[in-house]
Amino acid sequence: MANVVWHKKLQILLDLIRDDLDHPELPDLWDTIYRTDRFYGRLGVPVTERDLQCGGVCRDMGVEAPMHLRMRGGRREAVHERREDEERHTAPMSDEHKAYQERILRAAEEGGFSGGSEVRTRVGRSWIQTDTLVEGADGRRIGWEVQLSTIDQSGLRGVRARAAKAAKNGITPAWHTDRAAYAQRNDTHWTRSDHLPAYVIARTGDLRIVSGFRALEFWHCDTRSLYPCPHGVRRCGKAHATPKPRDVLFDDMVRQTAAGTIVPIQFRAGTTVHRYWVTSADHDRLENLHSNDTGLLHEREATPASGASRNRPTCQPAAAPSTVDAPPPQPDLPALPVQPPAPAIETAPAAAEQHAGRSRQPAHSTTGLPSELITLQQAADDAQLQLQHLHDHHERDLQRQVWRDAAAAVQDAVTHYARTKRLNRYEVEVRLRRLVRHTAR
Ligand SMILES: [Zn+2]
Numbered sequence: 001m002a003n004v005v006w007h008k009k010l011q012i013l014l015d016l017i018r019d020d021l022d023h024p025e026l027p028d029l030w031d032t033i034y035r036t037d038r039f040y041g042r043l044g045v046p047v048t049e050r051d052l053q054c055g056g057v058c059r060d061m062g063v064e065a066p067m068h069l070r071m072r073g074g075r076r077e078a079v080h081e082r083r084e085d086e087e088r089h090t091a092p093m094s095d096e097h098k099a100y101q102e103r104i105l106r107a108a109e110e111g112g113f114s115g116g117s118e119v120r121t122r123v124g125r126s127w128i129q130t131d132t133l134v135e136g137a138d139g140r141r142i143g144w145e146v147q148l149s150t151i152d153q154s155g156l157r158g159v160r161a162r163a164a165k166a167a168k169n170g171i172t173p174a175w176h177t178d179r180a181a182y183a184q185r186n187d188t189h190w191t192r193s194d195h196l197p198a199y200v201i202a203r204t205g206d207l208r209i210v211s212g213f214r215a216l217e218f219w220h221c222d223t224r225s226l227y228p229c230p231h232g233v234r235r236c237g238k239a240h241a242t243p244k245p246r247d248v249l250f251d252d253m254v255r256q257t258a259a260g261t262i263v264p265i266q267f268r269a270g271t272t273v274h275r276y277w278v279t280s281a282d283h284d285r286l287e288n289l290h291s292n293d294t295g296l297l298h299e300r301e302a303t304p305a306s307g308a309s310r311n312r313p314t315c316q317p318a319a320a321p322s323t324v325d326a327p328p329p330q331p332d333l334p335a336l337p338v339q340p341p342a343p344a345i346e347t348a349p350a351a352a353e354q355h356a357g358r359s360r361q362p363a364h365s366t367t368g369l370p371s372e373l374i375t376l377q378q379a380a381d382d383a384q385l386q387l388q389h390l391h392d393h394h395e396r397d398l399q400r401q402v403w404r405d406a407a408a409a410v411q412d413a414v415t416h417y418a419r420t421k422r423l424n425r426y427e428v429e430v431r432l433r434r435l436v437r438h439t440a441r
Pocket residue numbers: 002054055056057058059065080085086088089
């Protein structure tokens with residue numbers, strides 16, 4: 001039995017626990033569906049050819065499990081047609097799984113975030129069920145799904161589709177496992193801890209994520225660099241990023257994903273799309289690097305992801321800017337100061353938004369970003385561009401300082417703006433850069 005039924009023809013989920021099946025907009029829904037199902041039964045239409053399927057774990061795993069309806073002692077019930085589908089429901093949640101759910105909620109709470117287990121999120125006439133949902137800063141929602149080695153491989157069916165559906169509906173999927181084979185899958189951003197008993201997971205001590213998080217190492221492609229150029233045998237003179245596996249504490253992961261200081265990233269190397277987590281600072285710096293690149297990073301895509309390229313893949317976020325200026329080769333790494341994230345709760349009094357300076361961006365009114373920010377970002381970008389045109393050592397030192405000061409000014413302004421407007425600082429920054437760099441000047 002299951003409480004949730006998927007109606008194939010109506011394309012809706014039905015919650016049998018609720019009187020109205022959780023569809024107040026469709027009166028007498030149960031009567032209609034129940035009568036129809038019994039009518040089919042009398043006609044001898046096989047259950048597999050009717051409209052009802054399991055909308056619970058079977059559907060979550062991508063299995064079409066036919067069901068029929070019945071009344072038992074005044075209770076509405078949906079029954080699996082096949083025994084193997086029913087068995088999918090009886091596997092109890094392991095103690096380890098429960099311990100993880102509790103740990104996620106505790107860690108989130110300690111970081112000032114709320115959450116819940118088995119949370120249902122409405123999506124049109126259907127919904128998404130999340131193992132443990134953390135409500136992060138600025139409306140960010142992290143959907144934790146824990147898949148431990150206690151489940152069999154069939155539990156992993158439909159991971160990509162489920163993760164994509166969650167992401168499409170504003171829930172950042174965060175899948176966690178203790179089995180290496182799962183963590184190596186590239187269908188979502190897996191994190192992995194070692195296989196541990198429930199009492200260890202439940203404790204407050206260190207619980208480490210041993211794979212799924214990377215630190216990006218930024219390096220300059222010249223004769224002194226440790227790595228070969230991802231584009232070929234010669235030194236291209238550009239900046240590249242190499243992801244390095246790093247451990248991170250599980251509790252920190254929970255809190256920082258909620259705060260937005262750890263974010264998911266994906267890039268293609270050969271035929272494989274790699275997915276893992278990085279700090280928002282690294283993500284930002286990578287985006288900065290790409291927006292200053294001439295697009296040469298795409299070249300290696302045709303080569304298969306084997307040998308060295310698997311260990312040293314070329315970073316290429318899926319959200320790579322679609323239009324970039326083509327500056328001359330950039331001899332300096334972006335070195336913008338990293339700012340702390342905006343607090344979840346803003347206590348400073350709101351200051352009046354400043355509209356100083358004349359904007360060169362007619363589009364700013366539609367983006368809602370103050371012209372002051374746009375002007376500062378343009379100044380920083382201009383300073384960086386000038387640096388690229390200089391060759392004299394002393395002049396470059398001076399200009400580098402100009403650039404750094406300009407970059408620091410825009411960072412401060414973004415922080416101030418995000419705080420007073422109670423916005424996500426990181427998102428403001430990304431929006432600002434996109435606006436300034438992808439608008440013809
Ligand atoms: Zn089922």
